[in-house]
Amino acid sequence: MKVNTATFMALYAWYSWPNVVLCFFGGFLIDRVFGIRLGTIIFSCFVCVGQVIFAMGAICNAFWLMEAGRFVFGIGGESLAVAQNAYAVSWFKGKELNLVFGLQLSMARIGSTVNMNIMGWIYSRVQGLLGSTGHRTLGLTLMIGGVTCIFSLICALILAYLDKRAEKILRKEQGKTGEVIKLTDVKDFSLSLWLIFIICVCYYAAVFPFIGLGKVFFIEKFRFSSQEASAINSIVYIISAPMSPLFGFLVDKLGRNIIWVMCAVVVTLASHVMLAFTFWNPWIAMCMLGVAYSLLACALWPMVAFVVPEHQLGTAYGFMQSIQNLGLAIIAIAAGMILDSRGYLFLEVFFSACICLSLIAVVMLYFVNHLTGGDLNWSAKKREKLQKLAAAEKEI
Structure with a gap:
């Protein structure tokens, strides 16, 4: 898209900006406003929508739209991690919890590794189908990558159903982050x-x-x-x-x-x-x-x-x-x-x-x-x- 490195790195910054504030309030929103099940689904939707906007920005050759997509993606990303931790604390205790947190981190790193190594291959395949390089090829590649975000949303829906079912059977309370935010x-x-x-x-x-x-x-x-x-x-x-x-x-x-x-x-x-x-x-x-x-x-x-x-x-x-x-x-x-x-x-x-x-x-x-x-x-x-x-x- 013919952007310099500083402009490219701004995409990373746009993910981080909303989380300068939202890191304080993600736990509060899950505990007091949405609940863990609805909160997880809502933040998963933010991630999906953000990725679609990001990909559409590339397809339309509109870098400002890509930045907006990263901003929306960031709103959901970090808060979704808070919800994930709340689920873990709700379902696992003691030594089990340490292992679960370790496995969560491991799965995140596996995802990052797959992304780094497979997106270039997908780009080359899309390039072969379209017969050209450029912003449209990049946008379609990013849209294909967004399938993982949809899979994440599906998992959030399934998890909400399982947690609701367990709440009735086991008579357990809905999980909370346990965070009390006091500036x-x-x-x-x-x-x-x-x-x-x-x-x-x-x-x-x-x-x-x-x-x-x-x-x-x-x-x-x-x-x-x-x-x-x-x-x-x-x-x-x-x-x-x-x-x-x-x-x-x-x-x-x-x-x-x-x-x-x-x-x-x-x-x-x-x-x-x-x-x-x-x-x-x-x-x-x-x-x-x-x-x-x-x-x-x-x-x-x-x-x-x-x-x-x-x-x-x-x-x-x-x-x-x-x-x-x-x-x-x-x-x-x-x-x-x-x-x-x-x-x-x-x-x-x-x-x-x-x-x-x-x-x-x-x-x-x-x-x-x-x-x-x-x-x-x-x-x-x-x-x-x-x-x-x-x-x-x-x-x-």
Whole structure:
């Protein structure tokens, strides 16, 4: 469609903009307004409609319409994830829940991997049928990709029926997110929590935008074919699919969350430096990035629950997702502008700088946690022992 990189990356930003606000209110809408069943169906419809608008924008060669489609898609996407988590919490408890969340993440990564590797093939087949390239071929390809969104909506309808049926048979309440959104809680957030937010924003800012631009990077720097570039660009998600549940189990058993996060950030920094300044086989760096990305997700997000009272968890996680989406929107646009004006070397230096900020925040978190007597770096055995003592004291 003859757009520059900055304009292309704006499509990622348009997905993130609505979620700067909606991350706060997605749980509230499901709990208090729609209910989990209707909420899931409504947000699935937003995803379907957004994808259709996005594809129609390509068919009509109207980039503004594609941006509108991404915005609508974003309204449904993140809130649908909240609804999915609410279903999981409603149906599974305890150790089962950890496995379910791990499998959810794995399935999402499998979907991303399939998308990266198959959409190019579909485009070539549509091109063969139409006998030409261009925006119409792209639009039809995106419309075919939208079939998965329709399948998601069908699953939401089936799940609503099954949940309604179980509610009658088991006499169980409809699932809720459990989130209580109070913006006034933000003023009570500890320094440790703010450092966790900084780690989250700076780390993911150097991962997701890089993957968005990675295919062309591997074609230009390493002279890969389009298919080879798609394969190596998707390896992060391929590794994440099986490793996320395994790392989740490992962190649960060993504890020491800050150390694991620090290891993940250091390995990610090493992978970006390798990609920026060497011509070593990029499969090495991308495999390192995949392992580190999986480890960080399993060690970082649970730490919020260790530093925030239970009644503030909804606000804390909502705020964390909100500033993550804000950071991704801004960084996506900045990355496109840097690539257009300076090239891939400067872009990799920029991503490395983001990871360095994340590393500084991890080191600060380690010392703040140590000086305040926090439990973020306790072993799992110590944490379990103290939790049992606390529970015993409450009973007394």
